[in-house]
Amino acid sequence: MQAFIFPGQASQHVGMGRELFQQYSEARDIYEGASEVLGWDVARVSFEGPAEDLTRTDITQPAILVHSIACLAVLRKMGVDADMVAGHSLGEYSALVAASALSLPHALRLVKLRGELMYQAGLDRPGTMAAIIGLADEEVALVCAQAGERGVVQVANFNSPGQVAVSGEIPAVERAMELALERGAKRAVRLAVSGAFHSPLMESAVEGLRQALREVEIGRAAIPVYANVSAGPIEDPGEIRANLERQIESPVRWRQSIERMAEAGAERFLEVGPGRVLIGLVRKTVRGATVLNAEDPLTVARAVESFASA
Numbered sequence: 001m002q003a004f005i006f007p008g009q010a011s012q013h014v015g016m017g018r019e020l021f022q023q024y025s026e027a028r029d030i031y032e033g034a035s036e037v038l039g040w041d042v043a044r045v046s047f048e049g050p051a052e053d054l055t056r057t058d059i060t061q062p063a064i065l066v067h068s069i070a071c072l073a074v075l076r077k078m079g080v081d082a083d084m085v086a087g088h089s090l091g092e093y094s095a096l097v098a099a100s101a102l103s104l105p106h107a108l109r110l111v112k113l114r115g116e117l118m119y120q121a122g123l124d125r126p127g128t129m130a131a132i133i134g135l136a137d138e139e140v141a142l143v144c145a146q147a148g149e150r151g152v153v154q155v156a157n158f159n160s161p162g163q164v165a166v167s168g169e170i171p172a173v174e175r176a177m178e179l180a181l182e183r184g185a186k187r188a189v190r191l192a193v194s195g196a197f198h199s200p201l202m203e204s205a206v207e208g209l210r211q212a213l214r215e216v217e218i219g220r221a222a223i224p225v226y227a228n229v230s231a232g233p234i235e236d237p238g239e240i241r242a243n244l245e246r247q248i249e250s251p252v253r254w255r256q257s258i259e260r261m262a263e264a265g266a267e268r269f270l271e272v273g274p275g276r277v278l279i280g281l282v283r284k285t286v287r288g289a290t291v292l293n294a295e296d297p298l299t300v301a302r303a304v305e306s307f308a309s310a
Contacts, residue, residue, distance in 0.1 A: 002307055003266040004082035004098055005258075005282070006068050006091035010193075011275030012060050014049035017067040019296045021047070026077050027070040030104070034066045037105045038112060042066050057194055058115035061090050065111050068094040068273030069104055071294050075272065078304045084233070084266060086226040086257050088278060089157075089198070090114075092247065098272075099221040101240055106216045110244075113212050117205035118248065122195020124204060129156060129167040129193050130177050134186030140164045143183060147176035156198035157252045160284040165191065167199040202249040210245050224264070231256035233264070255285050262286045270294055270303050 020027040021043055031043040045053055046063045053059055068091070075081070087095035093111050096102040102110075132140050137158055144153045144166055153168030153176050166176050173196075177188035195201065218240050224233035227243045231253035234240055258269075258281070269286075271278040271293040279291045294303040 001083040001265040002268045003261050004085045004272050005278050006087035006094035007273045008089035008091045016274040018047040024074045026073040030070040037108045057119040061111045061115040071272045080307045084224045099223050099225050101221040117208040121202050121205040125201040127196025127201045129191040131189045132164045132180045143176050143179045147172050150175045158255045160281040167196040205248050226257040228252045258285045
């Protein structure tokens with residue numbers, strides 16, 4: 001069985017999607033339709049930057065979504081599709097489009113709003129995130145509990161065995177980094193983010209997104225979508241809506257999602273969209289799985305050759 005996985009924020013780079021746009025009419029159609037919905041030229045910003053614009057949360061999130069769905073359109077044209085999907089944080093919206101639970105225009109509007117709300121929440125309640133490398137999940141959770149004396153901090157991303165991100169108020173995150181190193185972590189690295197994503201500091205963003213989710217049409221997923229919040233498969237529209245409401249301030253259970261997908265029969269994982277972050281996480285989580293990425297004509301062709309012959 002085949003799983004498509006979709007990247008989240010920080011996978012963007014200037015030039016992403018350009019070659020797909022040039023070679024495939026399916027990709028051009030996605031970019032042009034998205035630009036009409038958003039009211040700005042997604043292709044120009046994605047292909048030309050500047051990098052400062054492409055790293056703005058309200059621009060980054062729609063741009064990554066568009067690139068991912070453009071790649072998906074080309075893969076499907078070539079006869080490659082998925083039995084199940086998942087997306088890392090923002091990437092969950094791409095996964096829901098791939099599963100036909102969200103239309104691309106609805107996903108674009110939600111993601112644009114999500115980026116704006118998350119950016120504003122970061123201004124209203126400043127915070128940060130850090131990657132902790134080389135500690136077990138339980139150890140990182142204990143570190144966060146101890147560092148809680150300095151403020152809000154919690155595990156934000158369970159990315160792969162020994163790779164966890166924490167999120168919260170700056171003094172508390174800095175204390176968690178110190179404690180993690182004292183407990184034997186290999187590294188504790190502050191991340192370049194504009195807020196404490198996937199923590200209670202995002203509460204105001206949750207409230208803003210909830211109203212938009214009530215107004216948008218969500219269909220039943222055609223294939224299982226493994227949710228960040230629960231790490232389990234969801235298909236029901238009500239479940240999907242509730243999951244997206246909670247997702248911004250809840251931990252991303254990525255490692256657990258990948259494990260559950262493998263248990264359900266996924267043997268081949270394809271990262272669809274910019275970057276190669278997720279394929280590295282899958283390799284650390286599921287030994288022996290076939291793992292590829294598809295972000296440009298060359299990698300799409302390789303994926304088609306590998307997956308079509310499986």
